[in-house]
Amino acid sequence: MRIRLILGTSILVALAAAMLLPWLAWREAQRQAFEAAADMTRSYARAVLHRADKTSMQGAVAIRELVRQPHAPCSPDSLALMRRLDLSSTYIQAVGFVRGGVVVCSSMGTDPLPLGRPSLRTSTGYAIYPRVPIAVLGPSPLMALERAGFVVLVHRDLPLDISTAIPGAALAVLHLEAAPGSAPELARGLVERGWLARLGAQRETSFSDGKRLIVLSRSRQFLTVAVAAVPIAYVQERAAAIAWRLVPAAAVAGLLVAAAVLTLARQQRSIPAALRHALRHNEFYLHYQPIVELASGRCVGVEALLRWKRATGEQIGPDLFIQVAEQSGIITRLTERVFALVEADAGAYLGAHSDFHVAINLSAADLQSSAIVDLVDRFLHKSGARPSNLILEITERGFLDMDNALRILAALRARGIEVAIDDFGTGYSSLSYLEALELDFLKIDRSFIEAIGTKAPTSQVVGHIIAMARTMGLRMIAEGVESQVQADFLKGQAVQYAQGWLFGRPMSFAEAVRLAAAHQERAAGVHA
Numbered sequence: 001m002r003i004r005l006i007l008g009t010s011i012l013v014a015l016a017a018a019m020l021l022p023w024l025a026w027r028e029a030q031r032q033a034f035e036a037a038a039d040m041t042r043s044y045a046r047a048v049l050h051r052a053d054k055t056s057m058q059g060a061v062a063i064r065e066l067v068r069q070p071h072a073p074c075s076p077d078s079l080a081l082m083r084r085l086d087l088s089s090t091y092i093q094a095v096g097f098v099r100g101g102v103v104v105c106s107s108m109g110t111d112p113l114p115l116g117r118p119s120l121r122t123s124t125g126y127a128i129y130p131r132v133p134i135a136v137l138g139p140s141p142l143m144a145l146e147r148a149g150f151v152v153l154v155h156r157d158l159p160l161d162i163s164t165a166i167p168g169a170a171l172a173v174l175h176l177e178a179a180p181g182s183a184p185e186l187a188r189g190l191v192e193r194g195w196l197a198r199l200g201a202q203r204e205t206s207f208s209d210g211k212r213l214i215v216l217s218r219s220r221q222f223l224t225v226a227v228a229a230v231p232i233a234y235v236q237e238r239a240a241a242i243a244w245r246l247v248p249a250a251a252v253a254g255l256l257v258a259a260a261v262l263t264l265a266r267q268q269r270s271i272p273a274a275l276r277h278a279l280r281h282n283e284f285y286l287h288y289q290p291i292v293e294l295a296s297g298r299c300v301g302v303e304a305l306l307r308w309k310r311a312t313g314e315q316i317g318p319d320l321f322i323q324v325a326e327q328s329g330i331i332t333r334l335t336e337r338v339f340a341l342v343e344a345d346a347g348a349y350l351g352a353h354s355d356f357h358v359a360i361n362l363s364a365a366d367l368q369s370s371a372i373v374d375l376v377d378r379f380l381h382k383s384g385a386r387p388s389n390l391i392l393e394i395t396e397r398g399f400l401d402m403d404n405a406l407r408i409l410a411a412l413r414a415r416g417i418e419v420a421i422d423d424f425g426t427g428y429s430s431l432s433y434l435e436a437l438e439l440d441f442l443k444i445d446r447s448f449i450e451a452i453g454t455k456a457p458t459s460q461v462v463g464h465i466i467a468m469a470r471t472m473g474l475r476m477i478a479e480g481v482e483s484q485v486q487a488d489f490l491k492g493q494a495v496q497y498a499q500g501w502l503f504g505r506p507m508s509f510a511e512a513v514r515l516a517a518a519h520q521e522r523a524a525g526v527h528a
Contacts, residue, residue: 351384446480
């Protein structure tokens, strides 16, 4: 009887585990998919809000300048001012003077341009013309903002021109004073104005209407709200993809299920646990790769590259442990360790050489709080280094919270520390980063450098990147330079700096200092 009871209990436990664990795995898959989609959708809404605020601000400034100027609206002096305002703006397409609903003169000339009917007159005195009727096939690409007889024309797609990795994502900008049933002022995809009721007095909110995951983000400066919405079907597809990894392992019956789940959990936690162990037992060290000024051949700095050697002698590649550290929330502790190692390796040298720098990588998580600013301040104080000794590189492996990133980068740059965007062209939103962030350097990823002189499809991309960086006033650092042909091409294109095996492999800081001295001697001999 007792044996039967034990057997029956074991079967019940096994059956319960076989049913419960797959259900829990499915719920976990849904949670992960929803949180990942919500984070991505939130980043879309904030990027749209940033662009919409920039557009509105430039329009308001332009109209204010035209209202204040003393000349007749369509006089040569007034037209010259319109052209200057147009050329100095990144978002405005044209600036003009309106009489009777018609643009009678503008930065484009004196050809009349009817504006059509306004969709909204705001409490701040602006009239919004959603589609300016121009002679083009399809819907008009222009909208207009008019106040006090002056108007700015903007391209409707510019505030919404962000890259969206989620298929079917919808973006919009809504004005809070528009009629409830009216069409969105700007929209890409299906957006409903009724969603605004869920915002209330909040600055930002996220919710689901059963068909879409929606994020609303309110402007601090204008009566507008940015909207991003993604299909719930996408979240369900992602949940199903995650579930295909989780549920089969959880579907094994009885104690075997429990053992498999525990083993899987231990495996998933093994690398983060090993990372914490490595931090406690000082298993991390730095290599430094020289950065050379192409014009002079001088070694002007190094990039700090984190390496991990376990107590067993096993080397773990950064392409593995950095990604795990970011996913598990350990990356900020690794950044702290990098600063400590740089201080120990190079602090004295940097304090005595203000023209030599160390480049340190930051992740998206490092730009979430002001802790990184405090970390930099402590590093400068303890090492004796100057702000000119430090360049901080922003990697593109994760989405940035623009509000926090802009605030933190402003604090760092106010201290005189320069900022680079790393591995440009390989991350999530390179172009939007260049536009939104205050940067000093653009690092061209090695994948584009490798294509120089080949017939690869990416061989022409490096030229476009260089031209864009030059237009934006950014200094450039080319990564992965391995041949003199590549170095000569980059030098001919006025790329200022380069790093790669042609100039030196990653090495200890002492070796990097000796190499820098040798480069200095060679450069001095060339110019003697």
